[in-house]
Amino acid sequence: MALVEVRNVRKVYRRDTQEVPVLDGLSLEIPEGDFVALMGPSGSGKTTLLNLIGGIDQPTSGDITVKGDSLGRLKPKDLARWRSRHIGYIFQLYNLIPVLTALQNVELPLLLVRMSGKERLERARNALELVGLGDRVKHFPRQLSGGQEQRVAIARALVSDPTLLLADEPTGDLDRKSGEEILGLLERLNKEFKKTIVMVTHDPHAAERAHRSLHLDKGVLSN
Amino acid sequence: MNLFSLVLVNLFRNKRRTFLTMMSVVIALFLFCALRGVLDTLESSIKVGSESRLVTRNRISLIFPMPQSYWTRIAAVPGIKSVSLQNWFGGRDPVDPKNWYAQFAVDAPTFFPIYARDVEITEFSPPQVQVAMPAGLDPKLAAFMSEQNACVVGKRLFDKNKWKIGQTVTLAGTIYPGSWPFVIRAVYHAKDPAFGEETMLFHYKYLEEKGMGGQGQVGVYILELSQPERAGDIAKAVDAMFENSSYATRTETERAFQAGFVSMYGNVPYLIGVIGLAVVFAILLVAGNTMMMAARERTAEVGVLKTLGFQDGTIFAIVLAEAAIITLGGGLIGAFLAKWGLQGSGFNAGGFLPPMTVSWTTVATGIGIAVLMGATSGLIPAWQASRLRIVDALRRVE
Numbered sequence: 001m002a003l004v005e006v007r008n009v010r011k012v013y014r015r016d017t018q019e020v021p022v023l024d025g026l027s028l029e030i031p032e033g034d035f036v037a038l039m040g041p042s043g044s045g046k047t048t049l050l051n052l053i054g055g056i057d058q059p060t061s062g063d064i065t066v067k068g069d070s071l072g073r074l075k076p077k078d079l080a081r082w083r084s085r086h087i088g089y090i091f092q093l094y095n096l097i098p099v100l101t102a103l104q105n106v107e108l109p110l111l112l113v114r115m116s117g118k119e120r121l122e123r124a125r126n127a128l129e130l131v132g133l134g135d136r137v138k139h140f141p142r143q144l145s146g147g148q149e150q151r152v153a154i155a156r157a158l159v160s161d162p163t164l165l166l167a168d169e170p171t172g173d174l175d176r177k178s179g180e181e182i183l184g185l186l187e188r189l190n191k192e193f194k195k196t197i198v199m200v201t202h203d204p205h206a207a208e209r210a211h212r213s214l215h216l217d218k219g220v221l222s223n
Numbered sequence: 224m225n226l227f228s229l230v231l232v233n234l235f236r237n238k239r240r241t242f243l244t245m246m247s248v249v250i251a252l253f254l255f256c257a258l259r260g261v262l263d264t265l266e267s268s269i270k271v272g273s274e275s276r277l278v279t280r281n282r283i284s285l286i287f288p289m290p291q292s293y294w295t296r297i298a299a300v301p302g303i304k305s306v307s308l309q310n311w312f313g314g315r316d317p318v319d320p321k322n323w324y325a326q327f328a329v330d331a332p333t334f335f336p337i338y339a340r341d342v343e344i345t346e347f348s349p350p351q352v353q354v355a356m357p358a359g360l361d362p363k364l365a366a367f368m369s370e371q372n373a374c375v376v377g378k379r380l381f382d383k384n385k386w387k388i389g390q391t392v393t394l395a396g397t398i399y400p401g402s403w404p405f406v407i408r409a410v411y412h413a414k415d416p417a418f419g420e421e422t423m424l425f426h427y428k429y430l431e432e433k434g435m436g437g438q439g440q441v442g443v444y445i446l447e448l449s450q451p452e453r454a455g456d457i458a459k460a461v462d463a464m465f466e467n468s469s470y471a472t473r474t475e476t477e478r479a480f481q482a483g484f485v486s487m488y489g490n491v492p493y494l495i496g497v498i499g500l501a502v503v504f505a506i507l508l509v510a511g512n513t514m515m516m517a518a519r520e521r522t523a524e525v526g527v528l529k530t531l532g533f534q535d536g537t538i539f540a541i542v543l544a545e546a547a548i549i550t551l552g553g554g555l556i557g558a559f560l561a562k563w564g565l566q567g568s569g570f571n572a573g574g575f576l577p578p579m580t581v582s583w584t585t586v587a588t589g590i591g592i593a594v595l596m597g598a599t600s601g602l603i604p605a606w607q608a609s610r611l612r613i614v615d616a617l618r619r620v621e
Contacts, residue, residue, distance in 0.1 A: 056530050056613040077534055084532020091617070095527045099236045104224050109531045111226060120224075156531075 001068070002029035003196050004053055004164065009062030011048050011219075022048045023059070024219035035190040035197045037207035040216035046200040047168055049216065053198060054087045054166045055079050067163050084112040088157030090167040094149040096141040096156075102128060103137040106155045113160060127155035131185060147178025154185060158195075165189065167199040171206055183209045226537070230544045237517070241549060244513045248553025248593065249560070251506035256561030256589045258499035260581035262492050265485045267580045275451035276337070277458055278480040279444040282471040289470045291431075291439030296464060297446065302457045304449035307333035310430060310442040314394030314403055324380050326394065326423040328430035331368060332357035337447045341418045345378060346410040348388050367408035371429050374405040377420030379578065381410045392423075399434030419578060445477070503592055511600035514546045518604035525608045526616025539609035546601025547594070554593020558586045 011023040022045045030036055038046045051057040052064055055071045064071045066086060074082055096105045106124040115123075128134055131151040141149050150170060157165055167186065171179035187209050189195045199210060207213045215222045234241050279297060281287040288310075298306040312326040329335075335342075336359035343361075350365035360368070367373040376386065386392065386407055394403045405425055413420045431439055446461070448454060458474035465472045475483075485492075518525075525538055565579045 051614055054530070056617075077536075080529065080532050080534040082532075083530065087530075087532075089530050091527070095523065095617075097524055097527070099232050100224075104232075107224050108229075108528075111224070111229070112532050117225070 003032040003034070003067055004028075004030035004198070005063075005065040006049070006053065007063045007065075009049075009052060009059045009064060011045070011052065011057075012060045022219050023052075025062070026216075026220060027062075028214065028221060030196065030198060032196055033190070033194050034212070035187070035210045036199070037210035037213040038198065038200045038216060039202070039204070039207055039213050040222075044216040045219045046216050050166050050168055050198060050200050053164070054089055055083050056089075081112075084109060084160065086163040088160070088162035088165045090150070090153050090157050090165065090170045092169040092172040094141070094146075094153040094173075096149055096152055098141050101138050101140055102133060102144065102152045102155075105141070105152055106159050109156060109160045123159055124155075127159040128152070130158065131155045145178070146174050147181055150174060150178070150182050151185065154182070154189075158189065163196065165195050165197045167197065169200055169202065171201070171203060179203075179206065226541065227544075230541055230548065233517075233521070233541070234545055234548060240513065240517070244510055245549050245553040245556075247506050247509055248550050248596065249557040251502050252554045252557025252589045252593055253561050253564075254502050254557075255499040255592065256558050256581055256585050257565055257579075258495045258502075259585040259588065260561060260565055260579050261495055263582040263585055264578075264580045265488065265492060267582075274454070274476050274478055275448055276477040277446035277448065277454060277461070277474050278477050279446060279461055279472045279474040280442070280480070282462075282473040285442070287470075288440035288442060289444070289472060291441050293441070293444065293465065293470070293472070297444055297461055300457060300460050300464075302448055302450040302453045302460075303446050305333055305337060305447040307337050307445045307447075308427060308441045308443065309334065309445065310427060310440070311398070312394075312396070312403075312425075312430065313398045314396050317393065317395040317402075322384070324421050324423060325419075326425065328427040329424050330427045331364065331424075332360055334424070334445070335360055335364060337445060338418075341415050342411040342413055344375070344409050345412045346381075346388055348408045364409055370406060370408060371426060371432075372403075372405055373408040374423050374425040375409040375411055376407055376423045378410050378412045379420035380423065381407070383421075396434065399430065401433070403433070421578075443480075446474070503596070507596050507599060510546070510550055510596060511603065514542075514549075514600045515604045515607075517545070518542050518608050522608075522611065522616050525611055526613050529611070529613045529616065535609040538611075539605045542605035542608045543598070543601040546605070547597035550593050550597035550600060551590075554590050554596065558589035558593070561589070562586050 006026060006028045009023055009026045010021070013020045013022055026049065038049060040046050048057065052059050053066065055074070058072065069082060071079065097108065100108070103121070103124050106127050107120050110120040110123060125134070125137060128137055131154050133148060133151050133155065136144060136148060141152070144152065165186075170186065171182050174182060183206055186197055186199065190197050197210075199206070201207050279289070279293070281289050294306055294308065297303065307330050310328040312328055314326050316322040339359070339361070344363040347363040348366035350369055352369055354365045354369045356362055356365060356368065364375070367375055374392070388407055388410070390407050392405050392407060394405065396403050405423065411420070431437060446457070448457060450457070454476060461474045462472050528538060562581045566581050570579045
């Protein structure tokens with residue numbers, strides 16, 4: 001059984017009176033340990049698909065199952081709890097909380113888990129060590145470079161040991177060198193820590209780091 | 224870090240805005256409590272009057288006197304333990320006319336025993352000669368009793384004017400013309416703050432001989448009752464004695480007499496209450512707007528928190544807690560500032576009021592309003608933030 005199963009999913013957005021179909025009867029399976037790159041032109045539905053798999057948006061129809069949990073059947077409260085346990089989300093613009101230090105940003109998802117403050121700190125430190133920022137724990141986002149901010153964001157996504165890592169154009173706002181470092185880090189997480197990763201990207205070079213690439217066009221998979 | 228520290232971090236994100244919002248709540252609640260304090264002060268000035276003491280005055284108006292001959296006749300009414308008198312003097316400081324304070328001529332041997340529970344003598348001149356003290360009179364008043372133009376002043380008045388025991392204070396009479404020297408022989412402390420400590424009390428005999436030409440007119444009689452439960456009957460009996468005379472009387476409890484003064488303010492207390500609420504309401508709108516702005520600025524962060532798994536209820540609580548801390552913090556500071564700042568300083572609005580009293584009920588009401596303010600100002604932004612769809616929230620930056 002695949003870790004992620006997307007079955008005949010449709011997603012339609014409403015803009016005023018107009019209906020805009022984004023995903024049109026899409027189905028796919030992602031096995032555990034896979035590293036998938038979702039590619040396609042702007043508006044093809046890549047981010048929408050990522051959001052649906054991550055449980056932060058609901059499909060208009062169809063069903064999405066992650067590790068046996070049918071997301072459509074979960075109530076909003078349960079879905080939030082499910083996300084905290086199973087999803088690590090990496091944004092293109094990092095989306096760190098500017099008033100929190102790197103360590104506090106990484107600690108944030110652990111506030112939802114029952115554990116002592118000491119244990120929380122230790123895990124957050126370990127996550128930052130893992131992404132190579134052990135010496136930047138007390139730095140605020142504004143004191144970090146873009147690449148470092150994204151590494152903090154990856155540490156935040158990792159810290160609760162989620163089932164699935166979802167990355168929405170993680171290198172989209174970075175220079176080539178920093179982008180390479182981030183891709184290397186994601187590759188390492190997949191290979192060494194067996195993390196299942198779904199990454200949205202425009203960049204064919206970034207997609208090469210994944211095990212496979214899926215191309216979306218006008219809401220359907222084109223290969 | 225915990226959720227509470229997350230709330231605090233958010234509050235300190237824009238320190239100036241948080242400070243200014245909190246200050247506006249502090250000022251609003253201070254004003255509210257201060258204005259309510261005026262009402263408390265007026266109310267407590269009524270309460271200083273005892274239900275077991277009666278006051279007899281001229282029926283036409285307080286400004287018309289009564290003959291001194293009433294004294295013995297009133298004292299003979301059954302149920303009356305003791306009768307004293309006092310007369311408004313109305314002198315002014317010839318050097319500084321703005322330095323206004325009340326002066327009353329009193330019959331000391333009967334006046335001080337009646338008010339023994341309300342005032343105590345704290346500072347006094349030692350007597351120069353042996354004086355036979357009337358029964359029930361504080362021996363500390365011996366020097367005062369031995370000197371015709373001696374006076375007793377309230378502690379606050381004494382301190383405010385930096386007077387000294389034995390000092391002569393001269394007043395210019397307005398009702399009773401002339402220059403009136405008074406020697407300070409004692410200082411009283413009001414055990415009940417509402418009694419006030421800004422009054423000068425001196426011998427009625429001094430006023431009678433120097434100012435009235437021995438005519439013996441009296442402003443009010445104070446009646447201490449041996450049977451307080453019969454106060455109504457006694458009042459009727461006193462008034463009945465003088466009903467058909469040229470100086471008909473009106474007798475009422477001391478509390479009702481004081482309340483008569485408060486009623487002279489007319490609708491001012493109501494107006495004060497309305498102004499207090501209007502100030503609070505205006506600040507509520509400001510605080511609500513600020514909270515909404517603060518929450519709106521963090522829309523994307525709300526989206527991130529929800530993506531991480533924060534539930535709607537948690538987001539709601541975080542935003543509401545921020546509003547509550549600002550308004551409750553400001554409310555507590557404002558209310559206690561009014562309680563201890565105004566009351567502690569003995570502020571009396573330039574002699575317009577007795578020393579300010581801010582009751583605990585007013586402080587509690589102020590804090591209650593602050594809580595309500597926090598809930599109201601934080602409710603809408605908290606609800607909006609909790610209802611926000613993640614994809615919509617994230618779209619604000621991406």
